[in-house]
Every structure is written in C-alpha cells, then in structure tokens.
Amino acid sequence: xxxxxxxxxxxxxxxxxxxxxxxxxxxxxxxxxxxxxxxxxxxxxxxxxxxxxxxxxxxxxxxxxxxxxxxxxxxxxxxxxxxxxxxxxxxxxxxxxxxxxxxxxxxxxxxxxxxxxxxxxxxxxxxxxxxxxxxxxxxxxxxxxxxxxxxxxxxxxxxxxxxxxxxxxxxxxxxxxxxxxxxxxxxxxxxxxxxxxxxxxxxxxxxxxxxxxxxxxxxxxxxxxxxx
Amino acid sequence: xxxxxxxxxxxxxxxxxxxxxxxxxxxxxxxxxxxxxxxxxxxxxxxxxxxxxxxxxxxxxxxxxxxxxxxxxxxxxxxxxxxxxxxxxxxxxxxxxxxxxxxxxxxxxxxxxxxxxxxxxxxxxxxxxxxxxxxxxxxxxxxxxxxxxxxxxxxxxxxxxxxxxxxxxxxxxxxxxxxxxxxxxxxxxxxxxxxxxxxxxxxxxxxxxxxxxxxxxxxxxxxxxxxxxxxxxxxxxxxxxxxxxxxxxxxxxxxxxxxxxxxxxxxxxxxxxxxxxxxxxxxxxxxxxxxxxxxxxxxxxxxxxxxxxxxxxxxxxxxxxxxxxxxxxxxxxxxxxxxxxxxxxxxxxxxxxxxxxxxxxxxxxxxx
Numbered sequence: 001x002x003x004x005x006x007x008x009x010x011x012x013x014x015x016x017x018x019x020x021x022x023x024x025x026x027x028x029x030x031x032x033x034x035x036x037x038x039x040x041x042x043x044x045x046x047x048x049x050x051x052x053x054x055x056x057x058x059x060x061x062x063x064x065x066x067x068x069x070x071x072x073x074x075x076x077x078x079x080x081x082x083x084x085x086x087x088x089x090x091x092x093x094x095x096x097x098x099x100x101x102x103x104x105x106x107x108x109x110x111x112x113x114x115x116x117x118x119x120x121x122x123x124x125x126x127x128x129x130x131x132x133x134x135x136x137x138x139x140x141x142x143x144x145x146x147x148x149x150x151x152x153x154x155x156x157x158x159x160x161x162x163x164x165x166x167x168x169x170x171x172x173x174x175x176x177x178x179x180x181x182x183x184x185x186x187x188x189x190x191x192x193x194x195x196x197x198x199x200x201x202x203x204x205x206x207x208x209x210x211x212x213x214x215x216x217x218x219x220x221x222x223x224x225x226x227x228x
Numbered sequence: 229x230x231x232x233x234x235x236x237x238x239x240x241x242x243x244x245x246x247x248x249x250x251x252x253x254x255x256x257x258x259x260x261x262x263x264x265x266x267x268x269x270x271x272x273x274x275x276x277x278x279x280x281x282x283x284x285x286x287x288x289x290x291x292x293x294x295x296x297x298x299x300x301x302x303x304x305x306x307x308x309x310x311x312x313x314x315x316x317x318x319x320x321x322x323x324x325x326x327x328x329x330x331x332x333x334x335x336x337x338x339x340x341x342x343x344x345x346x347x348x349x350x351x352x353x354x355x356x357x358x359x360x361x362x363x364x365x366x367x368x369x370x371x372x373x374x375x376x377x378x379x380x381x382x383x384x385x386x387x388x389x390x391x392x393x394x395x396x397x398x399x400x401x402x403x404x405x406x407x408x409x410x411x412x413x414x415x416x417x418x419x420x421x422x423x424x425x426x427x428x429x430x431x432x433x434x435x436x437x438x439x440x441x442x443x444x445x446x447x448x449x450x451x452x453x454x455x456x457x458x459x460x461x462x463x464x465x466x467x468x469x470x471x472x473x474x475x476x477x478x479x480x481x482x483x484x485x486x487x488x489x490x491x492x493x494x495x496x497x498x499x500x501x502x503x504x505x506x507x508x509x510x511x512x513x514x515x516x517x518x519x520x521x522x523x524x525x526x527x528x529x530x531x532x533x534x535x536x537x538x539x540x541x542x543x544x545x546x547x548x549x550x551x552x553x554x555x556x557x558x559x560x561x562x563x564x565x566x567x568x569x570x571x572x573x574x575x576x577x578x579x580x581x582x583x584x585x586x587x588x589x590x591x592x593x594x595x596x
Contacts, residue, residue, distance in 0.1 A: 011532035015495050018531055022492035025485075029440030038442050039454055 006194050013197040014190070016207045017144050024145060024214035025152075031221045037157065042164040047171075048106045053117040053224040055097055060124040061146065062091035068131040068139050076135060079195060082188060086143075096174045103171035119220025126212060137196045140189070141210030145217060147185055150178035231366045233427040233591065235417040236560035237302025239294050239379075240547060244276035245410075253283045254406065255388025257398055264400060268407040273518025277410030277548025279383040287384065290324045291413075295379035296337040298413035298556075306417050308373065310340055315374035317346040317362040319354035319552045322382070322447070334377060344371060351445060352514060353434060353580035354378065355414070355552035356587035360432045362418050372420050379413035380551040385447070385476045394472040399451065404478045408516060410548035414556025422596035427563075427574065431502055434587035435493045444482040444581045448473060483581055487523045490579040491531065493586040498533060503590065505533045509572040511540045512562060514554045514579070518544070541566060554578075570595045 006014060028034050033050070036042050069083040101111045130136050158175040161167065169176065197203050245253060247269050251262060280289050289297075295318065303310065316338070318331035325333065329347035344365070348358040355378030362374035384390075386406045391398055422428065443449075448459045451472035459465070459473035468474060497503040515521045521542075528534045543561045550557055555578050568574070574591040 006532060015498070015531045015533065019492060019495050019499070022488055025488070026437055026440035029437075035442070041454065 006190065007198075009199070009203065010190075010194040010197050013193050013203045013206055016203065017141065017193070017210055020141070020207060020210045020214060021144065021148050023211075024148075024218070027214065027218045028152075028221065031218060033221065033225055037160050037164065040160070040164045042161065044104055044165045044167075047161050047165055048101060048104050050224055051097055051101045051104070051174075052106070052111050052114050053120070053220065055094055055101075055111055055114070056116045057120045057123060057220060058094040058097055060120065060127075062087055062093070064124065064127040064131045064139075065143075066091070067128065068136050071131055071134060071136050073135060079192065082192065086185075086188070093174065093177075096177060100171045100174045103173075104165075104167075117220050117223045118226075119216060119218075119223040123213065123216035123220055126216060130209060137202050138205040138209035140192050140196050141206040141208070142213040143189060143192070144210050145213045147189055149217065150185075154178045229367055229369060229420055230422070231363050231418055231420060231429045232422040232594070232596075233416050233429065233559075234419050234421075234423045235302050235306035236556065236563050237298050237300070237305065237415045238413065238553075238557045238560045239297035239301060240278040240412045240557070241280040241289050241294060242278055242282075244546070245279055246276055247274075250277075250407070253279060253281075254383070254386045255285070257388045257391045258396070262403065262407075264403055265407050268404060271517060271519040272408055272549070273545055274408075274548055275545050277550075278412055280381050280411040281383045281387070285387050285389070287381075291320055291322070291379050291381040292324055292330065292333040292337045294381065294411065294413040295320070295330075295334045295377045295415070298379065298415040298553075299334070299338055299375055299377045302375070302377075302415035302417050302560075307423050308417075308419075310338065313340050313343060313373060313375050314371040315344040315346070315362060315365060316340055317348070317358040317365075317374055317376045319348045319350070319358035319376075319378040320380060321349070321351050321354060321551050322380075322385075324381070330379075334379075340375075350552070350585065351580050351582035352516070352552050352554065353578050353582075353585045353587045355555055356432065356434060356576075356578050356589065359416065359418075359589070360434070360587075363429055363432055366418055366420050369420075374418045375415060376418060376556075377413065377415040378553040378556050380409070380553045381411050382409045382476065382551060383411050385474075390469075390475065393469050394451065394475050395470065401477045401479055402451070402472065402475045404480055405445070405476050408478075408549050409476075410550060412547060412550035412553050412557055414550075414553045414558075414560055416556055416559070422594055425570065425593065425595050427559075427591040428594045430573075430590040430592055432587070432589045433493075433497065433502070434585055435489070435496070436583075436585040437489055438583040438585070441485060441584045442482060443479070443583050444485070445476070445478045446582070447476045449477070451475070478581070484523070485584060486579045486581045486586075487520060487527060489584055489586050490524060490577060491527045493579075493588060494528065494533065494577070495531060497588060503575060503588075505535065507573050508535055508575050509539060510562070510566070510568060510574040511535050511577070512555065512558050512574065513540065513542065513577040514558065515542070515544070516549050516581070568593050 331347035
C-alpha cells in the first residue's frame with residue numbers, strides 16, 4: 001500500500017470515510033443473500049437474481065456521475081476532467097454485466113425488461129438530486145462507497161460466487177474487472193478528497209452523503225430477494 | 229475512583245521450543261511432515277514458544293496450575309498477599325474441565341478464600357473482558373483489589389493423534405493454528421490505591437461484531453459443515469471427533485477482516501476523544517502474526533493516525549501467541565524490561581478473530 005499524503009482536513013475526512021466504509025461492510029454482513037454467499041450456499045440462480053437487480057444501478061451510475069461532472073463550475077474544471085474521465089470509463093459497464101448474466105444462464109430479454117429494484121430507485125433518486133446541486137463536493141462520499149464496493153466485488157465476491165456456484169470465472173467478468181484498476185482509482189480518489197474537502201462543512205456533507213449512499217446501497221441488496 | 233495495575237506476572241511452561249523442535253514435539257500427522265508449517269511460520273514470525281505437553285504428549289502442567297503460577301509470580305512483586313485478595317477474574321478459551329468455570333478451578337489451585345469470582349469465556353479478548361469486569365467492579369467501589377489471570381493450554385489440541393482421529397486429510401484451516409498458538413499464562417493485580425510506579429487504567433473498551441461476520445475461529449463444528457450441527461449433537465463424542473468437530477479451526481479467508489475492524493475501533497476511540505494519537509507513547513498490540521502487524525501499520529498510516537514503529541512493543545516472536553494470555557504476558561515483560569516514564573501513555577489492543585471482538589485499553593504510567 002503506498003503512502004498518501006493528505007492535508008489535515010483531507011486526512012480527517014479520510015478517517016471518517018474509512019469508518020463509514022467499515023460500518024457499511026458490517027451492514028453488508030447482515031444482508032441474508034450475502035450471508036449465504038459467505039457460507040457458500042449460493043446458486044447460479046442467486047447470482048442471476050443479483051445481476052438482474054444490479055443492472056439498473058450500473059446504468060444509472062454513469063448518469064449521475066456525468067451529471068455530477070457537469071454541475072461543477074469553472075473553478076473546479078480540474079475536478080470535472082477527472083470525473084468525466086471516470087464516467088467515460090464506466091458508462092457502458094452494464095453491457096459487460098448483461099453478458100455475464102447471459103453466460104450464467106439468464107436470458108437477455110429478462111434482464112433488460114426487469115423492473116427496477118426499489119433500493120435502486122431510492123439510491124438513484126438521491127444521487128441524481130445531489131448531482132444536480134451546484135458544485136456537488138459531497139458526492140466524493142458516494143464515489144468512496146461505490147469504488148470500495150467495486151474492490152470488494154473483485155477481491156471477494158467474484159471468487160466466492162464462482163466457488164459456490166461451480167463457475168470458472170466466465171460469468172463473473174463484470175465483478176472481476178473492477179479490481180483491475182484499483183490502485184489507480186484509489187489514488188484519484190485520495191487526490192479528490194484532498195482537493196474537495198477543505199472545510200468542516202464540506203467534510204460533514206461528504207460523510208453524510210457517503211452514509212446515505214451506503215445505506216441505500218444496502219437497501220438495494222436487501223431488496224434483491226424481495227419479490228411481490 | 230481510579231484503578232491501578234500495581235503488579236504483573238507470567239508463567240511459560242517448559243523450555244523455549246524453536247521452530248525446528250515444534251513438529252517432533254506435537255507429532256507428525258499420519259507420520260508425515262507438514263507441508264504448510266514453513267509457510268505459516270514464515271508469515272507469523274514466531275521464533276520460539278512454550279508447550280505444557282511433552283513429546284510423549286503427557287501434560288506437564290494443567291491450565292489452572294499455569295494460571296496459578298502466573299498469579300503467584302504477580303503477587304511476589306506486590307504489596308499484598310493471597311489473604312488480602314478480594315476478587316479473582318479469570319479467562320481462558322478452554323479450561324482443563326468443561327465445567328465448572330475456570331475461575332473456580334483457579335481459585336482452588338491458588339487457595340484464595342471468600343473471594344468474589346468472575347470467569348470470562350472467549351478467545352483472545354477473553355482476558356480483556358475479565359480485566360474489564362474487575363476494573364468496573366473496583367471502580368464502582370465494590371472491592372479494593374482484584375487478581376486478573378488469563379491462561380491458555382491449546383497445545384493439547386495440536387497432538388498428531390487428534391488430527392488422525394478426525395480422518396485422513398488435513399485441511400489448511402484445521403492445521404493453520406497448529407503453527408500459531410502455544411501455551412502460557414499472565415496475571416495482573418488491580419488495586420484502587422496506587423503503589424510505587426504503576427499503571428493507571430484510564431479506560432477499557434471493546435467493540436464486538438459477531439452480528440455482521442461469520443465465525444472465523446472455532447472448536448465444535450465438523451469439517452466442511454454449514455454449522456447446523458455442533459460437537460454436542462452427535463450420539464457419542466467419538467463420532468464428533470471422527471467428524472472433525474473437536475478440531476480447532478481458523479477460517480483464514482475471513483481473517484483479514486480483523487485488520488479493518490481493529491483500525492475501525494481505533495478511529496472510533498480517536499473520534500470519541502479517548503485516544504489522542506500524538507500523545508501515545510507505547511503500543512502493545514496482540515497481533516497474532518507478524519503478517520498482520522504490517523497490515524495494521526499500513527492502514528493506520530493511510531488513515532493518518534500511524535504510530536511510529538519504535539513505539540510498538542511485542543514479545544510475540546519469543547513467547548508465542550498464547551491467545552488471551554498474550555496481552556498480559558506482553559504487559560508483564562514490557563513492565564519489567566522496557567523503559568518508560570511517569571506520564572507515559574500506553575495503548576493496548578486485542579483484536580480477536582473468533583467472531584470479531586476488538587478490545588482496547590489505555591494506561592498511564594503514574595508514580596505514587
């Protein structure tokens with residue numbers, strides 16, 4: 001792990017964000033679907049259900065992040081560049097997810113026509129609202145959670161899913177792909193924290209948005225198994 | 229009311245056992261040398277440890293006797309004798325007998341009369357829970373002193389014959405702790421009156437996360453199970469043993485969570501104002517393995533609350549990982565051999581991987 005030199009304010013923010021992350025991981029540990037994954041009692045059908053519910057959030061993810069970029073004014077043009085780059089990299093990730101779904105035995109029309117998970121509705125609604133505010137500095141908190149989750153998928157979940165469902169990695173490409181550029185992404189995130197967290201008020205709004213994002217993300221995962 | 233650690237003691241059974249001497253003593257499972265031993269020892273960094281069993285697998289001293297020896301060692305350096313002790317708070321992960329509580333057996337072994345008794349049960353953090361029970365009892369004015377003792381005799385679980393009884397193949401998770409844990413005991417004397425140069429207990433706090441994480445270290449579940457059945461559920465103990473339900477296991481995959489949770493607790497204590505990172509002079513952390521020391525270092529550093537390397541003290545490498553006894557054995561050796569001055573702040577950390585309970589304590593060096 002490389003050392004990241006941050007300003008005192010940035011460092012405080014990072015400490016608070018780490019705590020939000022650890023709390024989020026514990027919240028995830030209480031989600032029944034993920035508890036079953038931990039125990040290895042997780043089938044291909046469970047995995048398909050997860051992807052089916054995940055797709056919408058991946059699609060919406062690139063939308064809020066693009067809007068977030070456009071809401072930064074010229075004083076933040078450097079931030080805008082970074083975020084546009086990030087949005088560009090990820091805005092078609094959902095296609096990879098769809099291919100995984102099909103490779104795992106699902107049908108393309110099912111995943112494309114599935115109703116939105118209600119956690120996704122809430123998460124997306126919140127993030128689009130925040131992204132529409134002028135200079136939405138607090139969204140660094142949302143990126144922190146979502147980036148962290150990408151790492152967790154790549155480092156833990158993909159292998160666990162393959163092991164439990166007898167896969168060979170051929171249908172967990174979307175999850176694994178997120179591990180590929182980890183260090184680079186984290187480095188950019190640290191730089192953004194330093195750049196965007198310069199006052200106590202900004203710190204608390206960043207942490208608040210991280211907490212809301214974490215909670216709604218969890219809701220989304222809790223809802224994966226919630227049929228009507 | 230303040231509570232002080234006025235004396236400490238330890239007991240380590242038999243001679244120090246080097247890495248090369250371990251397997252001849254514990255035995256070759258199915259007559260074959262371990263293929264994992266070297267890798268695990270390299271990662272944990274332990275050079276020597278002690279065992280309360282000999283090469284013939286006779287127990288040379290019981291767990292309760294080890295605990296008593298540590299307590300006596302502690303009292304030797306104190307201002308009070310056995311007859312003045314008012315409370316005994318004891319911890320172990322596994323006593324010599326299943327029942328009664330370890331504290332009762334230790335009380336008899338030590339010959340303490342009319343005391344208030346507490347036994348705590350868990351894994352590495354058991355000693356901190358026993359210490360907290362004594363600390364709060366004294367703080368509430370219920371008693372003027374307490375002897376707190378933690379002892380472990382895990383080597384009995386590591387005899388080759390135990391693994392052989394559980395079947396043919398030895399899995400990594402079952403073998404892992406064989407090269408990690410060893411035996412020993414530590415003791416602390418708490419009093420509400422400071423005597424000489426001693427440690428004031430500023431606070432003890434723990435955070436348990438069993439609701440959010442699966443079991444990581446256990447005895448009682450059969451090999452490859454979904455944890456629906458435990459050793460108690462078999463018709464006979466022989467069947468439980470044959471199913472591997474009496475082996476001690478570590479789910480190594482889950483182990484890294486301990487680092488995050490350890491750092492999480494530390495950050496919480498900082499935000500509560502209990503720990504002021506720049507005021508910490510010494511850190512005694514019961515990391516089970518050198519491997520984790522680096523990980524904890526890095527993560528604290530990244531959070532900007534890193535603690536300079538020279539402030540860390542551990543005797544893991546020479547005394548071994550003695551489970552819940554480790555932190556007391558460490559504090560005892562620190563007190564006897566390291567240099568510290570009045571006003572110094574000592575932070576102790578005990579992250580337990582059993583089902584993730586992390587305990588912390590802050591001490592201040594005072595001079596009465």
